[in-house]
Amino acid sequence: MTTETPSAPSPSLAALAAPLVERLVADAAVLRLGLQRVGGACVVDAGIGHPGGLEAGRRIAELCMGGLGRVALGPVPGVADWPFGVTVHSAQPVLACLGSQYAGWSLSHGSGKGAFFALGSGPGRALARQETLFDELGYRDRADSAAFVLEVGTVPPAELVAHIAATCGIAAERLTLVLTPTQSLAGTTQVVARVLEVALHKLHALGFPLDRVVDGIGMAPLPPPGGGFLTAMGRTNDAILYGGTVHLHVTGPDDEAEDLAKRLPSSASRDHGRPFAEVFAAVKGDFYAIDSMLFSPARVIVTAIDSGRSFHGGALTPDLVERSFRDVR
Numbered sequence: 001m002t003t004e005t006p007s008a009p010s011p012s013l014a015a016l017a018a019p020l021v022e023r024l025v026a027d028a029a030v031l032r033l034g035l036q037r038v039g040g041a042c043v044v045d046a047g048i049g050h051p052g053g054l055e056a057g058r059r060i061a062e063l064c065m066g067g068l069g070r071v072a073l074g075p076v077p078g079v080a081d082w083p084f085g086v087t088v089h090s091a092q093p094v095l096a097c098l099g100s101q102y103a104g105w106s107l108s109h110g111s112g113k114g115a116f117f118a119l120g121s122g123p124g125r126a127l128a129r130q131e132t133l134f135d136e137l138g139y140r141d142r143a144d145s146a147a148f149v150l151e152v153g154t155v156p157p158a159e160l161v162a163h164i165a166a167t168c169g170i171a172a173e174r175l176t177l178v179l180t181p182t183q184s185l186a187g188t189t190q191v192v193a194r195v196l197e198v199a200l201h202k203l204h205a206l207g208f209p210l211d212r213v214v215d216g217i218g219m220a221p222l223p224p225p226g227g228g229f230l231t232a233m234g235r236t237n238d239a240i241l242y243g244g245t246v247h248l249h250v251t252g253p254d255d256e257a258e259d260l261a262k263r264l265p266s267s268a269s270r271d272h273g274r275p276f277a278e279v280f281a282a283v284k285g286d287f288y289a290i291d292s293m294l295f296s297p298a299r300v301i302v303t304a305i306d307s308g309r310s311f312h313g314g315a316l317t318p319d320l321v322e323r324s325f326r327d328v329r
Contacts, residue, residue, distance in 0.1 A: 011092075013100050013123035014143030016067025021147045021176050024059055031056040039158030040172030041165065047184025048153055054222075057189025060178055061088070064149045064190060066100035066123035068092045071193050076219045079243055079318045082325055085221040086189060088196045093216035093248075097197035098204065099139055103151065104131045109160040116157055118150040120164070124175075127168040137210070145174040149190065153181040153229075183232035188225040191236040195220040195297055199246040199264060202296040208260055212251045214305060218297060220244035223325045231328050234277030237295075238324035241266040241276060242317040244297035249305050257304035258311040264302070265314025269294035275324040 025042060028035050032052055034045030046052040046060060054073060061071040069090040076085030090096040103119035105128060110116060124146035125131070126139060134140065146168045150156070156177060165172040180187035196218035204210060221243045223235035246264075250257055266272050271279050271291045283289035298317060303310040 010095065010139055011068065012141050012143060013066030013068070013095070013126050014141050014146060017063055017123040017147050018143075018145055020059065020063040020067055021145075024056075024063060024178070025176070031059070036155075038155060038177075039161035041161045041175040041177055043155060044176065044178040046178055046186040047181040048155070048179055052180075052184055052186035054185055054189050057180070057186035058086075058193070060149060060180060060186055061086075061190040061193035063147060063178070064101045064122050065090060065096040066126075068096035068100070069196075073189075073222070076221050078245070078316045079221045079321045081322060082221045082223070085219055085239075085243075086193045086195070087217070087219040088193050089217040090196065091215055093196060093200055094137070094210045094213050095139065097200040098133060098210070099126055099137055101194060101197045102133075102201060104133060107150070107156070107160060107164065109157050109163075116154060116160060118152045118156065120148045120150060122148040122178075124148045124164070124168055127170070128164070130167065144170055145176075146170055147176040147178065149178045149180060151182055151187060151191065152179055155179065182229060182236060183226055185225050188223060188232065188236055192220050192222055192239045195240045195244040196246055198240055198244070198295055199248065199297050199300065202264055202293065203248070203260065205292065206260070206263055208250075208256075209252075213248060214251060215249040216246065218244060218246035220297070221321060227328050230277055230280070234275055234280065234327070235324050237276035238321055240297055241272070241294065242298050242320040242324070245299045245301075245316070246297045247301040247303070249303045251306055252304065254304045254307050254309050257302045257309070261300055261302040261311035261313035263313075264296055264300045266294055266296045266298055267314045268296075275320055275327065277324070277327065
């Protein structure tokens, strides 16, 4: 007689992230972060009026993955003149990346010149559940606190803070918003730490079953921060599109793993081959005119764990990374 081991309940992203938020706030002075209250919520400035830094970005990236990911800074091979980068791992990559880290909640307030807009990422998304993605994931979180990461250079208005808290079903005083401008040290780090999430997002777009993704790890070179927004956006994207590597472990047939390895890399896109800032400029800043299949790592390895075979796709393009990291717009 055999008995099946009952599956463990899904972890609470909010509960796992809460101590990371507490430590981030407690270490604000050490990490060169600013703290203020807006509409009752704690707003963490990681690069607007306070410099922040690489370690702040590393910690914010782990927070953004809902405590289900580990982010490390260190040597990353592939681009000779830029030897340091970010390595990301999660034992639950679907929930960590798509359920938390993915910037999927569109937040806005006002109109015209003074309008505020941001895409919300982080564990609070699973409380708000404003995306159909959570129905696909079959995941709902419950907690009395929430945290979000916003890739912005301005502080959100109190009215939007109230809306976020109400949607999450929590008191505003239990809400934390971490602001990370792309061109800041922390912003650059936390964006490049999305290398694994970018792979998961494209895998989902390609229709590969999410429940067959068992584990994942990724790495990408860390670009120099600073400059204008276009420079920073181009460099952080290029770090992944042309310098990023992801290794996924999946279940299922070999032929489907092999097909995924062919279709997943950024080289499968018609817009591959130019620095992202050039692609963006060519479409006159219309983000949605860019082929969505471009947003994926340069190189992927897909291991079919049922057979033990691995399949490789794509390739690093270090010359494009070099060009991007030196270009200033």
